[in-house]
Amino acid sequence: MNIPKVLGLSGFGLEVPDLEVARRFYVAFGLQVEQTAGKLVLRSPGRSNDEIVVVQGAKKRMHHLSFFIAPGTEAAFGEKLAKAGIDVRVSPAMAELRPGLWFQDPWGTWINLYPRHPDPLPAISLPEYNIGGRGARIDVDLWQELPRDRPPMRIGHMLVFTPDWERAEKFFVDVLGLWTTDRVAGKVAFMAAGEGVIDHHCFGLINGTHRGFQHASFQVASMDDIGFGAWRMVNAGYKQGFGPGRHAIASNLFHYTRDPWGSWIEYYADMDKVTTSWKCRDWDDLPYIWGPEWSPEFWGTEMNGNFEPR
Numbered sequence: 001m002n003i004p005k006v007l008g009l010s011g012f013g014l015e016v017p018d019l020e021v022a023r024r025f026y027v028a029f030g031l032q033v034e035q036t037a038g039k040l041v042l043r044s045p046g047r048s049n050d051e052i053v054v055v056q057g058a059k060k061r062m063h064h065l066s067f068f069i070a071p072g073t074e075a076a077f078g079e080k081l082a083k084a085g086i087d088v089r090v091s092p093a094m095a096e097l098r099p100g101l102w103f104q105d106p107w108g109t110w111i112n113l114y115p116r117h118p119d120p121l122p123a124i125s126l127p128e129y130n131i132g133g134r135g136a137r138i139d140v141d142l143w144q145e146l147p148r149d150r151p152p153m154r155i156g157h158m159l160v161f162t163p164d165w166e167r168a169e170k171f172f173v174d175v176l177g178l179w180t181t182d183r184v185a186g187k188v189a190f191m192a193a194g195e196g197v198i199d200h201h202c203f204g205l206i207n208g209t210h211r212g213f214q215h216a217s218f219q220v221a222s223m224d225d226i227g228f229g230a231w232r233m234v235n236a237g238y239k240q241g242f243g244p245g246r247h248a249i250a251s252n253l254f255h256y257t258r259d260p261w262g263s264w265i266e267y268y269a270d271m272d273k274v275t276t277s278w279k280c281r282d283w284d285d286l287p288y289i290w291g292p293e294w295s296p297e298f299w300g301t302e303m304n305g306n307f308e309p310r
Ligand SMILES: [Fe+2]
Pocket: 157, 215, 216, 217, 266
C-alpha cells in the first residue's frame, strides 16, 4: 500500500546571486513578494502557501522542492522515508524557510513536506465569449471590459532535471505517492498528486545530466490572461519567451518567459484534468500541437543544472 501520499506541489526554492533581480522579475510576473533579510517569499495573490522562496547564493541553482501533505500524516511519512533509507533531517536553516518535514532525496535535493491542504481555487468570472457558435455578447466592447492585469491564481506545476531518470520517477512514486500520468519515452515523466479530479501534472522529471530547475508554471484564468501576462513581461523588459501555444501532453495553453537565470516561467490555462481512471502512456516527443518555433535551449541543462558534487 502506497500510503501516505503528497497532495500536490506547494512550491520550490531557488538560490540566486541577486535577490533584487528576482524580485523585479517575479513582481512583473504577477506574484506578491515579501522580503526579509536574505530571502524573498513569493505567492500568487491570495494563496496561503509560499510558492517560491528565493535565497541568496553564489550561483543560480534549485534549492528545494515543497509538497503538501495531509496534516497528521507527518509520522507516517517519517516511517515511510525511514523504510526507504532516508532520514527526516532536522536542519535549522531549512526549518526557517518552511515549516514541516525536511529530508534529502537520494540525489541530494532537499524536499519539504508541508502539512496543509492546498487552498481551493478562487472563483474567477469570465466574460461571455462569442465563440463556437455562441453569440450572447451583444452591443458590448469586450476589449474595454477585459481585466488586463489579473495575476496568476496559483503555482500549478514545475519540471526538474534529474540525472537518474527512471530511479527518480520510482522514488517520487513509491516514496512520495505521486503517480505518472504520461511520459515522453526516455525524456520526461509527468506526474500528478492528490485525490479526485486533479490537474494532469503538478510535477515532472526531465532526463538530464544534472539535477536542476527547468520551469515553473502558474495557472491563469483564460487565454486572455496568458496573453496579457506575456505582454506585461515583454513590456517589463523580459523579451525572451515563446508562446502562445497549446501543449500536446496535458493539452494546456501556454506562454513561457525566460527568467533572468536561463530557466523558464510559464502561464498556463485549460489543462486536462484526470482521475485515477487515467491511463499513463508513453509518447514520442510532442511538445505542442500548435505554437511558435520551439526554443532550442528549452531542454538544455547548461544554464540550469545544479553542478555541485554530491
Ligand atoms: Fe509547464
